[in-house]
Amino acid sequence: MSKKLIGRTSLLEADRRLLQYTCYEDYLDSLGTAQDECYLASEETSRAIAELGYRSSGETLSREEFEKRLAAILLYLYPPYKPYELHSEGFSKGDQLQLELSLRERANRLGNLSTIIFLKIYTKSGFEISGYIDYAEKLITEDWKPFFRGKKKIVPKFNDLGYYHYRAGKITANDTLNYKVLYEDREGLLFQNRFDRKTINLAPGTQPGANTTKKRVHSADYDLVVLFDHVVRQKI
Structure with a gap:
């Protein structure tokens, strides 16, 4: 297996954690702290701070990245079933x-x-x-x-x-x-x-x-x- 393929597979496996969130807002809320609830005026402010990367020591995903990577892991785990099509379907007589x-x-x-x-x-x-x-x-x-x-x-x-x-x-x-x-x-x-x-x-x-x-x-x-x-x- 190539290094590129191994890296992609590892990333997909790591992104399994995104399955616990139903939307991007849930993801941002998970980055918040107990102090945010006490001192910040609203959820929107807390989410805005989290989105800027101030509530995570690692990578903070943008909305676009979150949706793209969540879609990728869903496709990886639950690929759509595409039945093959018989090209001879309906053939009855001929050569x-x-x-x-x-x-x-x-x-x-x-x-x-x-x-x-x-x-x-x-x-x-x-x-x-x-x-x-x-x-x-x-x-x-x-x-x-x-x-x-x-x-x-x-x-x-x-x-x-x-x-x-x-x-x-x-x-x-x-x-x-x-x-x-x-x-x-x-x-x-x-x-x-x-x-x-x-x-x-x-x-x-x-x-x-x-x-x-x-x-x-x-x-x-x-x-x-x-x-x-x-x-x-x-x-x-």
């Missing part, structure tokens, strides 16, 4: 790939399933573009609603888990949120799930590995589609 990915969306968002999508397409000029896509990561970083509504196709990108562009002569492999790229001379390209450390073998004609199945999906929009479904047994 087979749309159907298969809609069935897998919820499990990938929950982390119970980690799907790798292999796609191969050919350009109008006849050049191959193919790639491996970390579906769970893409659900977080991209909007899939256009895909499930038939308005957008999936196209492998150079920053995906794996990417091959024949004409450009470009081959890339990148670590993602869910997978690390491994190379093994005999097997070729392998991916390791970050959570249970199981290895997924993508080579044709081989078993994909423990807790992993593969399924070929026929789609008119793609020349070849294979889904590798890895059941995540244990998060570490």
